[in-house]
Amino acid sequence: MQESKDPLHRKKLVNIVEELVEYYGGFEGLGDQINIRCFTHDPSIKSSLTFLRRTPWAREKVESLYLYTLRKKAQKGE
Numbered sequence: 001m002q003e004s005k006d007p008l009h010r011k012k013l014v015n016i017v018e019e020l021v022e023y024y025g026g027f028e029g030l031g032d033q034i035n036i037r038c039f040t041h042d043p044s045i046k047s048s049l050t051f052l053r054r055t056p057w058a059r060e061k062v063e064s065l066y067l068y069t070l071r072k073k074a075q076k077g078e
Contacts, residue, residue, distance in 0.1 A: 007070055008063055016066045017048055023069055034061050 004010075024030045031039035036058050038051040052059045 007067060013052060013059070013062075014045065014049055016062060017045055017052070020062065020066060020069065021045070023073075033065055034058075036061070 008016075020030050020033075021027060024033055027039050027043035031043070036051075038048040038058070052062060
């Protein structure tokens with residue numbers, strides 16, 4: 001069986017959000033990158049996941065930022 005080359009393959013949304021929060025120094029930094037209310041007003045992992053699971057356009061933005069962040073990390077050799 002061939003491994004998927006898609007970095008999002010088998011990646012849980014909770015792990016993506018946690019990695020982004022950590023990489024951008026908390027929800028404030030993540031909210032600067034993606035200005036959506038679940039990151040800027042009383043944010044938590046749980047409330048963000050609830051919103052992102054119900055809101056396809058917001059989830060796409062998060063996944064897109066995650067892919068961008070992975071590319072940035074690879075360039076830096078992280």
